[in-house]
Amino acid sequence: MRAMILLENASLKDNPSPLIMAEVPRPEPGEYELLIEISTCGVCHTELDEIEGRAQPSILPIIPGHQVVGTVVALGARVTRHGVGERVGVGWIHSSSGGLDENLSPDFRATGRDHNGGYAEYIVVGERYAYKIPDIFDDITAAPLLCAGGVGFRSFRLTGLQNGQALGLTGFGGSGHIVMQIARYLVPDSPVYVFARSEQERQAARVLGARWTGHTEESPPELLDAIIDTTPAWRPVLAAMERLRPGGRLVINAIRKEDTDRHVLAELSYSQHLWMEKEIKSVANVTADDIEEFLEVAALIPIRPRVKVYSLSEANEALRDLAHGSQALARVLNIKQ
DSSP states (O other): OEEEEEOSOOOTTTOSOOEEEEEOOOOOOOTTEEEEEEEEEEEOHHHHHHHHTTTOOSSSSBOOOOOEEEEEEEEOTTOOSOOTTOEEEEOSEEEOOOSTTGGGSTTOEEBTTTBOOSSBSEEEEEGGGOEEOOTTSOHHHHGGGGTHHHHHHHHHHHHTOOTTSOEEEEOOSTTHHHHHHHHHHHSTTSOEEEEOSSHHHHHHHHHTTOSEEEOTTOOOSSOEEEEEEOOSOSHHHHHHHHTEEEEEEEEEOOSOOOSTTGGGGGGOOIIIIITTTOEEEEOOOOOHHHHHHHHHHHHHTTOOOOEEEEEGGGHHHHHHHHHHOOOSSEEEEETTO
């Protein structure tokens, strides 16, 4: 089968095409696993973290990708949850303990980091970690829902936001524009304030219903009850803490932060940024329940991701665009293209 493979870690600046196209053996499902023929796979910032070594893959070479949509084409001998011909998705969680806190378990294994992922024509995954895709979504639209949506849903729930309380979103890319739609549906009376680096992103946020938009370090017209940060940088963390109400919570939706501006942490002021019982909470991975519940909510809204499509062979281009672009959209590989 065709696959885009990461052979070794490298800075995208030093190696702008870190993935190579290769022919590799098609995987075979174990007794509790599915073999899925992939149609689409989303491109996530976490792939940049894996390639550049911030979220080091446990094996190399590896096939990245963890926002996978495809059709079940073969079943392990003991599979009971799915059938051949069913359309399913695979997210960041490839396997874990199966408990309520499986996202925190030492048994957690990630798709595309610890097991081969979706930048390929086929993938195998345990039956518990494949999810039926609602009919309302086509394959292109569904792909970003498996991570940008599922982890975004978890980050929103971790804010503890009540209807009517003010929410901030720092960064408005693939995840941010989906979280905005989640918030508008689940807390319709809550004003949403968006901090984004580009006017294009800010305009997209206003179209989706943001009450106010501004640059990352601008001040909104009121203090906020919760802020979700989806950026790879540290400066937005300090800015967000300054804009929280007493008792407010910042949720950081990122698997890693880059070191480029880590020096700004030296500017941290206890009285300015942390006092008055403000909280910082990170999002650690995702559970199977998160993805299943989110897909149900997404179909009710329904979520409409903004998507740019690439072929499998254009995966390096998609990664470069993700690293340097400022568009409020998700990037998806069409494996059939």
